[in-house]
Amino acid sequence: MQVPVLTYHGVNIDGNAYAGNDHVAFAADLELIHELGLRIVPAQWVVDQLLGRTQRDLRRCVALTCDDGSNFDYDDLDHPTHGRQISFHSALRAFRARHGERAQPDLHLTSFVIADPFARKRMDEQCLVGRDWMQSRWWRAARDGGLVAIENHSWDHNHPCLATPGPHGLARGDFHAVADDAQAEFEIAQSQHFLAQQLAPHAPRLFCYPFGHVNDFLRTDWLPRRGPAVGLDAAFGDGAAPATPASDRWNVPRYICGWHWRSPEALRGILEAANRE
Numbered sequence: 001m002q003v004p005v006l007t008y009h010g011v012n013i014d015g016n017a018y019a020g021n022d023h024v025a026f027a028a029d030l031e032l033i034h035e036l037g038l039r040i041v042p043a044q045w046v047v048d049q050l051l052g053r054t055q056r057d058l059r060r061c062v063a064l065t066c067d068d069g070s071n072f073d074y075d076d077l078d079h080p081t082h083g084r085q086i087s088f089h090s091a092l093r094a095f096r097a098r099h100g101e102r103a104q105p106d107l108h109l110t111s112f113v114i115a116d117p118f119a120r121k122r123m124d125e126q127c128l129v130g131r132d133w134m135q136s137r138w139w140r141a142a143r144d145g146g147l148v149a150i151e152n153h154s155w156d157h158n159h160p161c162l163a164t165p166g167p168h169g170l171a172r173g174d175f176h177a178v179a180d181d182a183q184a185e186f187e188i189a190q191s192q193h194f195l196a197q198q199l200a201p202h203a204p205r206l207f208c209y210p211f212g213h214v215n216d217f218l219r220t221d222w223l224p225r226r227g228p229a230v231g232l233d234a235a236f237g238d239g240a241a242p243a244t245p246a247s248d249r250w251n252v253p254r255y256i257c258g259w260h261w262r263s264p265e266a267l268r269g270i271l272e273a274a275n276r277e
């Protein structure tokens with residue numbers, strides 16, 4: 001297993017060219033992955049393999065994820081400057097419609113969402129344009145559609161738009177700040193609980209670190225100690241390497257669109273390098 005896990009952000013919309021728009025990139029990348037003869041599989045499959053639960057053939061596979069859980073993941077929305085944006089979910093459906101179900105039978109996207117309704121509302125007002133685009137309304141529909149998993153991107157991203165200090169003395173704006181048990185319970189366990197309530201009977205099993213801040217306390221202490229008890233199988237970071245059997249379960253690497261690659265050619269390079277013998 002040597003699986004690149006790719007990451008997109010639905011709110012990355014700066015123009016309508018590949019390099020500044022994760023929706024344009026995502027739709028193009030689906031086609032590129034398919035053209036290269038690679039198979040898209042759920043991120044959970046990569047984790048199951050890493051934990052030795054399964055022995056699937058995951059050669060020449062790719063997993064797709066997206067972060068922050070804005071409505072741009074699911075709804076086609078009219079961006080105030082850049083016009084109509086086709087959601088990740090719509091892009092998956094369009095791919096399916098174009099190529100048929102047998103082309104990528106395991107086509108899947110893992111969407112890491114922020115739990116706290118108040119934090120989402122605040123982000124919508126302060127970081128987006130105040131049109132209620134950080135809802136949870138679409139989570140269940142996305143999951144029930146079979147192409148998307150909803151997973152844990154923390155309680156409130158410890159986002160800088162929130163009043164500081166937050167609960168348990170948490171200095172805002174940085175996920176490295178989550179450095180004791182009470183803070184980790186607040187940011188991760190609380191989110192597990194909330195998402196499980198929202199998505200019952202499904203429970204989230206994957207976490208990804210906000211800002212890509214892979215925190216040593218969480219990675220080496222809290223998650224190994226408490227992760228499985230709160231239902232977590234693994235945590236994703238941004239290590240820009242393929243996931244392999246040697247990957248750290250609590251820091252499974254991912255590649256970030258717009259950072260680790262900004263063109264189809266660069267992504268092709270990443271995918272080909274991962275699949276070189």
Ligand SMILES: [Zn+2]
Pocket residue numbers: 067068153157209210211
């Ligand atoms: Zn994030």
